Amino acid sequence: MNALPERTDALVIGGGVVGTSIACHLAEAGVATVLLERGTLGSGASAATAGVLRTYFPGDPRTGELAVRSMAAYHAFTERTGTPLGLERVGFLVVFTQEHQVEEFRRTQAAQQAAGVDVELVTASEAVRLNPLLGERAVLAAAWSPEAYACDPAAIVRGYAAAAQQAGAVVRTETPVTGIDPDGRVHTAAGSIRAGTVICAAGPWAGTVASLADVDLPVTTYPIELLLTDAPAAPLPTLPMTLHASTGLRIRTWKDRILIGMGRPGPDESRQAWLRRLSHQLGTTYPALDGIRLHRGWSGAFDAGPDGTGLIGRHPSRPFFYAAGFSGQGLCQAPAAGELVRDLVVDGQPVHHRGDLS
Known part of the structure; x- marks a missing residue:
C-alpha cells in the first residue's frame, strides 16, 4: 500500500x-x-x-425530503458511476392496527407530500392485495408508498x-x-x-x-439482527417491504425466503425471549407464516441521533x-x-x- x-x-x-x-x-x-x-x-x-431504498418514513417528512432527493440520484447512479444497482421496485407498506396511527398518518400526509413523498392511505383489503401474506383481520388500514426499491x-x-x-x-x-x-x-x-x-x-x-x-x-450505537425464514412451501410473490407500525416487525422477500427484523431485545430481555416475541407477532400478522422456522441472517450495529x-x-x-x-x-x-x-x-x-x- x-x-x-x-x-x-x-x-x-x-x-x-x-x-x-x-x-x-x-x-x-x-x-x-x-x-x-x-x-x-x-x-x-x-x-x-x-x-431497500424508500422515500416514506412514517411521521418524519424531514427524512423523506432527503430520501426523495437521494432517490433521484440513485435512478441516475448507473449512468453517473457505471455501476448497476439492480433496482427492483417493491413498494413500502406500513400496516396500521390502531386508530391513532391512522389519525397520525392523516395529520402528516400533507407534509409528506410537500416533501415529495408519494404515499397514500389504503384499506385493509387493499393492503392484503399488496401483501397477500397479511391477515386482513389484523389490519385496520395501511400507508402505501410505491417508491421503494430492493437494491445492492x-x-x-x-x-x-x-x-x-x-x-x-x-x-x-x-x-x-x-x-x-x-x-x-x-x-x-x-x-x-x-x-x-x-x-x-x-x-x-x-x-x-x-x-x-x-x-x-x-x-448512540445499538445492535441489529435480521433473520431469514425457511423457504415457504408455495413459491413467494415479490412482496413489498412491510412494516407493522405497532411492533416494528419488518418483512421483505429475499430470494426464495423472507427477511425479517423487529428491533432488538429489550434491556432485560434475552435473545430467546425476543425471538419468541418476534415469532408470535409474525404468526399473528402473517398467518401463513405461523410456526415457520427462523434462522440467523446477518447482524451489525446502527448509530442513532x-x-x-x-x-x-x-x-x-x-x-x-x-x-x-x-x-x-x-x-x-x-x-x-x-x-x-x-x-x-x-x-x-x-x-x-x-x-x-x-
Missing part, C-alpha cells in the same frame, strides 16, 4: 454508503480528498441493512468509491484512525496526514472517532464535520448527505434542519 499523502483538503473517516458518497461529491467538486476506512468498504452499518448496498459503496477515485480521491482501507489533533492532523498506524477539514462518517463508530478529536457527538434522524453539521471552533446518527436510514439518504456535506465544506452553506454542535 502506498503511504498516505502528507496533507489533503478533506479527510473522510468511514467507508460506508455515507462516507463514500461524501468522498465522491467532494472529489468531483475539485476538493483534494482522502477517505480512510477501518476495515473493508461497506463493512459497517451499510452491510447490516435490509437493502455493496454496489452503492463500490460505485461511489470508484467514482471518487476516478475524480482523484485517495481511498485507504484497513486504516483505522488512532488520533485527531485540534489542527486537523489525523494519525493512523500507516502514518499521519494533515487535513484542512476532517469529516466523521464512521457510522456505529462515529462517537468513538469524534472523541478522538475531543468532540462530543450525541450519537437524539431524535432518530441523522446529524449533519460542523463543530463551531474546529475543522471537524460530521454526518452520523442515521439509525439505519443512511442507505436512503446517502446521496443527499454527500451533497449537503460537500456544500457545507465548499461553500460554508448552513445545513437547515440539522443542528450544529454547540
